[in-house]
Amino acid sequence: MRARPAKGRNRGRRPPWYRQVTPRQWKAMLAAWVGYLLDGFDFVLITLVLTEIADTFALSTAGAASLVSGAFVTRWLGGALLGAAGDRYGRKAAMIASILLYSLGTFACGFAWDYTSLFAARLVIGMGMAGEYSASATYVLESWPAPLRNRASGFLISGYAGGTVLAAQLYQWVVPHWGWRWMFWIGVLPVLVALWVRRSLPEAGDWSSEVGAAGVRPRPFGPLFAGRARRRLNVLLAAVASAALFCVFTPAGAGHTPWLAALAALCLTAFAVQLGGRRGWVLYVSLTLTVFCAFLYSWPVQALLPTYLKTELGYAPAQVADVMFYAGFGTMAGCWLAGFVGDRFGTRRAYAGTLLLSLVFVFPVFAVQDSLVALGVLLFGLLALGQGISGILPKYIAGHFPTAVRAASLGFVYNVGALGGAVAPVLGARLAEGMTLGRALAVLTFGLTLVVIVLVGGDVPVRLARLLDRETVGDHLVPAGAGAGAEAGAGTARGSGRQRPK
Secondary structure, eight states, X not given: OOOOHHHHHHHTSOOOGGGSSOHHHHHXXXXXXXXXXXXXXXXXXXXXXXXXXXXXXXXXXXXXXXXXXXXXXXXHHHHHHHHHHHHXXXXXXXXXXXXXXXXXXXXXXXXXXXXXXXXXXXHHHXXXXXXXXXXXXXXXXXXXXXXXXHHHHHHHHHHHHHHHHHHHHHHHHHHHXXXXXXXXXXXXXXXXXXXXXXXTOOOOHXXXXXXXXXXXXXXXXXXXXXXXXXXXXXXXXHXXXXXXXXXXXXXXXXXXXXXXXXXXXXXXXXXXXXXXXHHHHHHHHHHHHHHHHHHHHHHHHHHHHHHHHHHTSXXXXXXXXXXXXXXXXXXXXXXXXXXXXXXXXXXXXXXHHHHHHHHHHHHHHTTOOSOHHHHHHHHHHHHHHHTGGGGGHHHHHHTTSOGGGHHHHHHHHHHHHTHHHHHHHHHHHHHTTSSOHHHHHHHHHHHHHHHHHHHHHTTHHHHHHTTTOTTOOSOTTSOTTSOHHHHHHHTTOOSOOOOOOO
């Protein structure tokens, strides 16, 4: 009789990763991914039609670029409010509210009659997309198995890149025939699909377990409303920060931009200090600065690439769409790659190492002049490595916070840091006044990518946080003993992972 050793060995093997994900978890991913697809579609529209809008409203390059910045002005508030709602009422409710909000803003863009009305619609989009990021990211991360959460993060963020590809293809068909307004009106139609997909979703597993065990709903912004005096002060700070940011990115603040920017930064830092508490505020502030630098290196290219292609290279709409197609799929492929690499080597190592490789492509991309194919291939490589790695940015940020405050903290840190995306296109346009736009984009991307490599690769936020609190946990999303890759992602994580009083 033949021996059967193989069968016994197979019993101990783990199934392929995709079989470790249940149908319910795949459904959660699909629902969140569709939301991100629409998020990317709605947000990138403004970059595609920026030159057409500038012609319609007689705007300069810098003035038109500020419309891209408009959505970032309110992101910090939308991320904080909808993130807090996700912690208190569940991730699913916050996901639905966010998609309705940014869809309403997109539809309103098509009816804009001047710069101010369009900027106001962009403010609404910013609030909605900020909530989409915090709610959807925490929902998927808490729904998927712990050893696969980098993969979950990468798959989710790839939806945003898919939306940019879809928008680029529609651009070449719609704008030359019907004008730029129709891009915004068409952009609101798929919302019904997203709402239908999300209507019967279960709640995120981690959130349900924690709320069920505790018996009370979290109040992540409780420190901001502890007492009448503090409540009034923080309402005032929110109003001042919003007004200052509005003035910074519109002509209303002309001549006073540095002072207004400093005022907004002080107000937002005051919120971070209160949320983090006596021992945790350094983590909030340092993570926010890391995200700010990440946006500064990535958003000049994302926001001004279509303008560069049309103005400096003289590309027609169809050629712009082709290049954006390469760029979008490069980012999508990079997000998928980032998820696998992050689960294998750890989040921080994957992030820093991939960014380091991306530097090889930065200057060659902006050196190509006459070859559409060469430009497309180089852009694919640059965005796959440099932008695609942002697919695990939600995992990187969310892992620093326990479940009870995860959505609100992720929403606040990421979307305050996202103000770097508001600064980036204007900074790129200003820098281009003294050199070509292509060179300005290359210099910003290369220099600030190096800064992010140091911050993330060196685990700077956690190292700084441990100066005040030695028990700061490196990654709450990776349980002890989750595997070699998970341990690498957790880095020097210490403690039990529970939230301690501040």
